[in-house]
Amino acid sequence: MTSSSAGSGTNITFLPLSDPRCNSDVCLAFKEAGHASQVEIPFASQFVYGHYTVYYYSTLIFIFSILYLYRRLSAAYEELPEPRTTAWQRTKAIWRFFVYRKFRIGMSFGHAMFIGLAVLFMTVLAFVQRPYLRPRLSYDSPPLGVRTGVMALALIPAIVALSGKYNLVTLVTGISYERLNILHRYLGYICLGLGILHSVAFAIAIYGDSNYWPLLEKVGAAEQYTGLVVLLLLLFLAIFSIPWFRQRFYEAFASSHVAVHIIYLCFMFWHTANRIDTWMYLYATLAISLISNFSRVFLRLKTPRWNGSTATIQDIEGKMLKITVPAFDGMTWNLGQHVYLRFPGVSILENHPFTITSLCEETYVTNKRGVSTRTPLLFLVKSRAGLTKRLMKIAQQRTTLKVFIDGPYGGHQLSLSSRYEQVILVAGGSGISAVLPLFSMLCKRTGRENSTLKRVRLIWAIKNRHALAWVQNDLKEALAMASPGMVEIDLYITGERNGAEQLEFSFEPDDIEIEAGLENGKRISTENDDMEEQRLIPK
Ligand SMILES: Cc1cc2nc3c(=O)[nH]c(=O)nc-3n(C[C@H](O)[C@H](O)[C@H](O)COP(=O)(O)OP(=O)(O)OC[C@H]3O[C@@H](n4cnc5c(N)ncnc54)[C@H](O)[C@@H]3O)c2cc1C
Numbered sequence: 130m131t132s133s134s135a136g137s138g139t140n141i142t143f144l145p146l147s148d149p150r151c152n153s154d155v156c157l158a159f160k161e162a163g164h165a166s167q168v169e170i171p172f173a174s175q176f177v178y179g180h181y182t183v184y185y186y187s188t189l190i191f192i193f194s195i196l197y198l199y200r201r202l203s204a205a206y207e208e209l210p211e212p213r214t215t216a217w218q219r220t221k222a223i224w225r226f227f228v229y230r231k232f233r234i235g236m237s238f239g240h241a242m243f244i245g246l247a248v249l250f251m252t253v254l255a256f257v258q259r260p261y262l263r264p265r266l267s268y269d270s271p272p273l274g275v276r277t278g279v280m281a282l283a284l285i286p287a288i289v290a291l292s293g294k295y296n297l298v299t300l301v302t303g304i305s306y307e308r309l310n311i312l313h314r315y316l317g318y319i320c321l322g323l324g325i326l327h328s329v330a331f332a333i334a335i336y337g338d339s340n341y342w343p344l345l346e347k348v349g350a351a352e353q354y355t356g357l358v359v360l361l362l363l364l365f366l367a368i369f370s371i372p373w374f375r376q377r378f379y380e381a382f383a384s385s386h387v388a389v390h391i392i393y394l395c396f397m398f399w400h401t402a403n404r405i406d407t408w409m410y411l412y413a414t415l416a417i418s419l420i421s422n423f424s425r426v427f428l429r430l431k432t433p434r435w436n437g438s439t440a441t442i443q444d445i446e447g448k449m450l451k452i453t454v455p456a457f458d459g460m461t462w463n464l465g466q467h468v469y470l471r472f473p474g475v476s477i478l479e480n481h482p483f484t485i486t487s488l489c490e491e492t493y494v495t496n497k498r499g500v501s502t503r504t505p506l507l508f509l510v511k512s513r514a515g516l517t518k519r520l521m522k523i524a525q526q527r528t529t530l531k532v533f534i535d536g537p538y539g540g541h542q543l544s545l546s547s548r549y550e551q552v553i554l555v556a557g558g559s560g561i562s563a564v565l566p567l568f569s570m571l572c573k574r575t576g577r578e579n580s581t582l583k584r585v586r587l588i589w590a591i592k593n594r595h596a597l598a599w600v601q602n603d604l605k606e607a608l609a610m611a612s613p614g615m616v617e618i619d620l621y622i623t624g625e626r627n628g629a630e631q632l633e634f635s636f637e638p639d640d641i642e643i644e645a646g647l648e649n650g651k652r653i654s655t656e657n658d659d660m661e662e663q664r665l666i667p668k
Contacts, residue, residue: 455503550584571616
């Protein structure tokens, strides 16, 4: 049976491929060429690249889960360290020396390695198979376009698994969400890169096949337009998450990110139209979101505090706030953990993270009337430009405020006092709030029977001496618990020139002996002329 093109009366069945009217399976040359293109690189074969993408990140997550499990199990049998540093410990220390080092691009070498490896893997995967395009789009979608689209889609479950305060990857690997956040962000950028490649491949294919244009008008429009919307939404998510934008418009970023992500997922369902296994990735994404959110709700239910707590806020020298919240039943936390504080009286929507500076202990504080309460949660909050500035203004007028607590999150599992002989803690300015609980705990452990700790050193750089007032009492309390000669504080005052005046500002002579920053007429480890060092050693 032969066919003629509409209205022209010409038989198109045997037209050569070069004839523009030979643009459907009715034309045998077209049909054969389309078949040959499918034999060379079948459309369905491209979907396996989504599986490779999943294998890639699942393997990494699996390795880290096993390591986490091993660490948790072996912690129970941990023995005291060898009297001398072993070769294995040295190797680990050298490894950490490199991978923890921060680059100017705002990430550590370790993170850069992960991201670099992911970029390399995705690039190789995207370009390994040729041809990238088919001779005509009418034969089928360009392989490069399909492949990169499926790979971008396969990344979505991982991006979501790495997001949020209580995420699935944190749950199985024990790595706290703040350290994973950078991977969440960069996987998002890789997803965007793949999305752009996907769109460019399709754009080139459409542009190069004029025979396809009439077809596009009839059937392809929804697919192309939803694709464009998906790309724009992804672009919005990626651009707004760049630190420059995030730091300047944090509240706008935080409130739009989740909402835009949900719209993005809806459009992805529409755009991918359940081709082969595309919706599996989207279902997996929804499942991961549900698990993370339910875990978070469960965590909140463990410490229900529906009517909030009363926080006491205190202004310290106009720069720092001391916020104290009574520790309620069920509220426990580990060293270095933080919570999100919401002050409905200041801003109902804003939720800000702050590190808990006090230790979670079953010690009780008894007031003048003899009433005992657990050690409260203490926060040292630096006054910045947003909510913290408003809090500072309030602190100058009144002392209590309602607060809702979400958490705790983050922290680390290192048992510093039983593993290491010497611990050096380094803090800059308000970063002391994260280091202080560790310092207090280590001071307490010095000289204990089961502790291998021999020396604790705190290095704290501050702009001016007034900053000492933020934690003066806490440092004094910590030092009072330490064994003599085991703890040392090196204080660097970086923003003042008058060193003599600085030395007048000190702890009580009974608590601490201050060595001036001069030794044999030379400065001790000062790094520039503006800097003066004070060495504080408990007597
Ligand atoms: C895990 C963690 C622990 C922290 N612990 C402490 C602490 O113990 N003491 C302390 O003083 N600061 C801490 N911070 C920083 C503190 O959360 C911000 O300084 C504070 O939220 C700024 O509020 P603002 O509205 O005054 O900020 P702005 O002046 O508006 O912005 C200052 C900076 O804070 C960032 N920021 C603003 N809102 C948030 C938010 N909701 N979540 C995260 N970042 C935000 C902005 O990106 C910007 O870079 C911690 C941050 C994190 C991520």
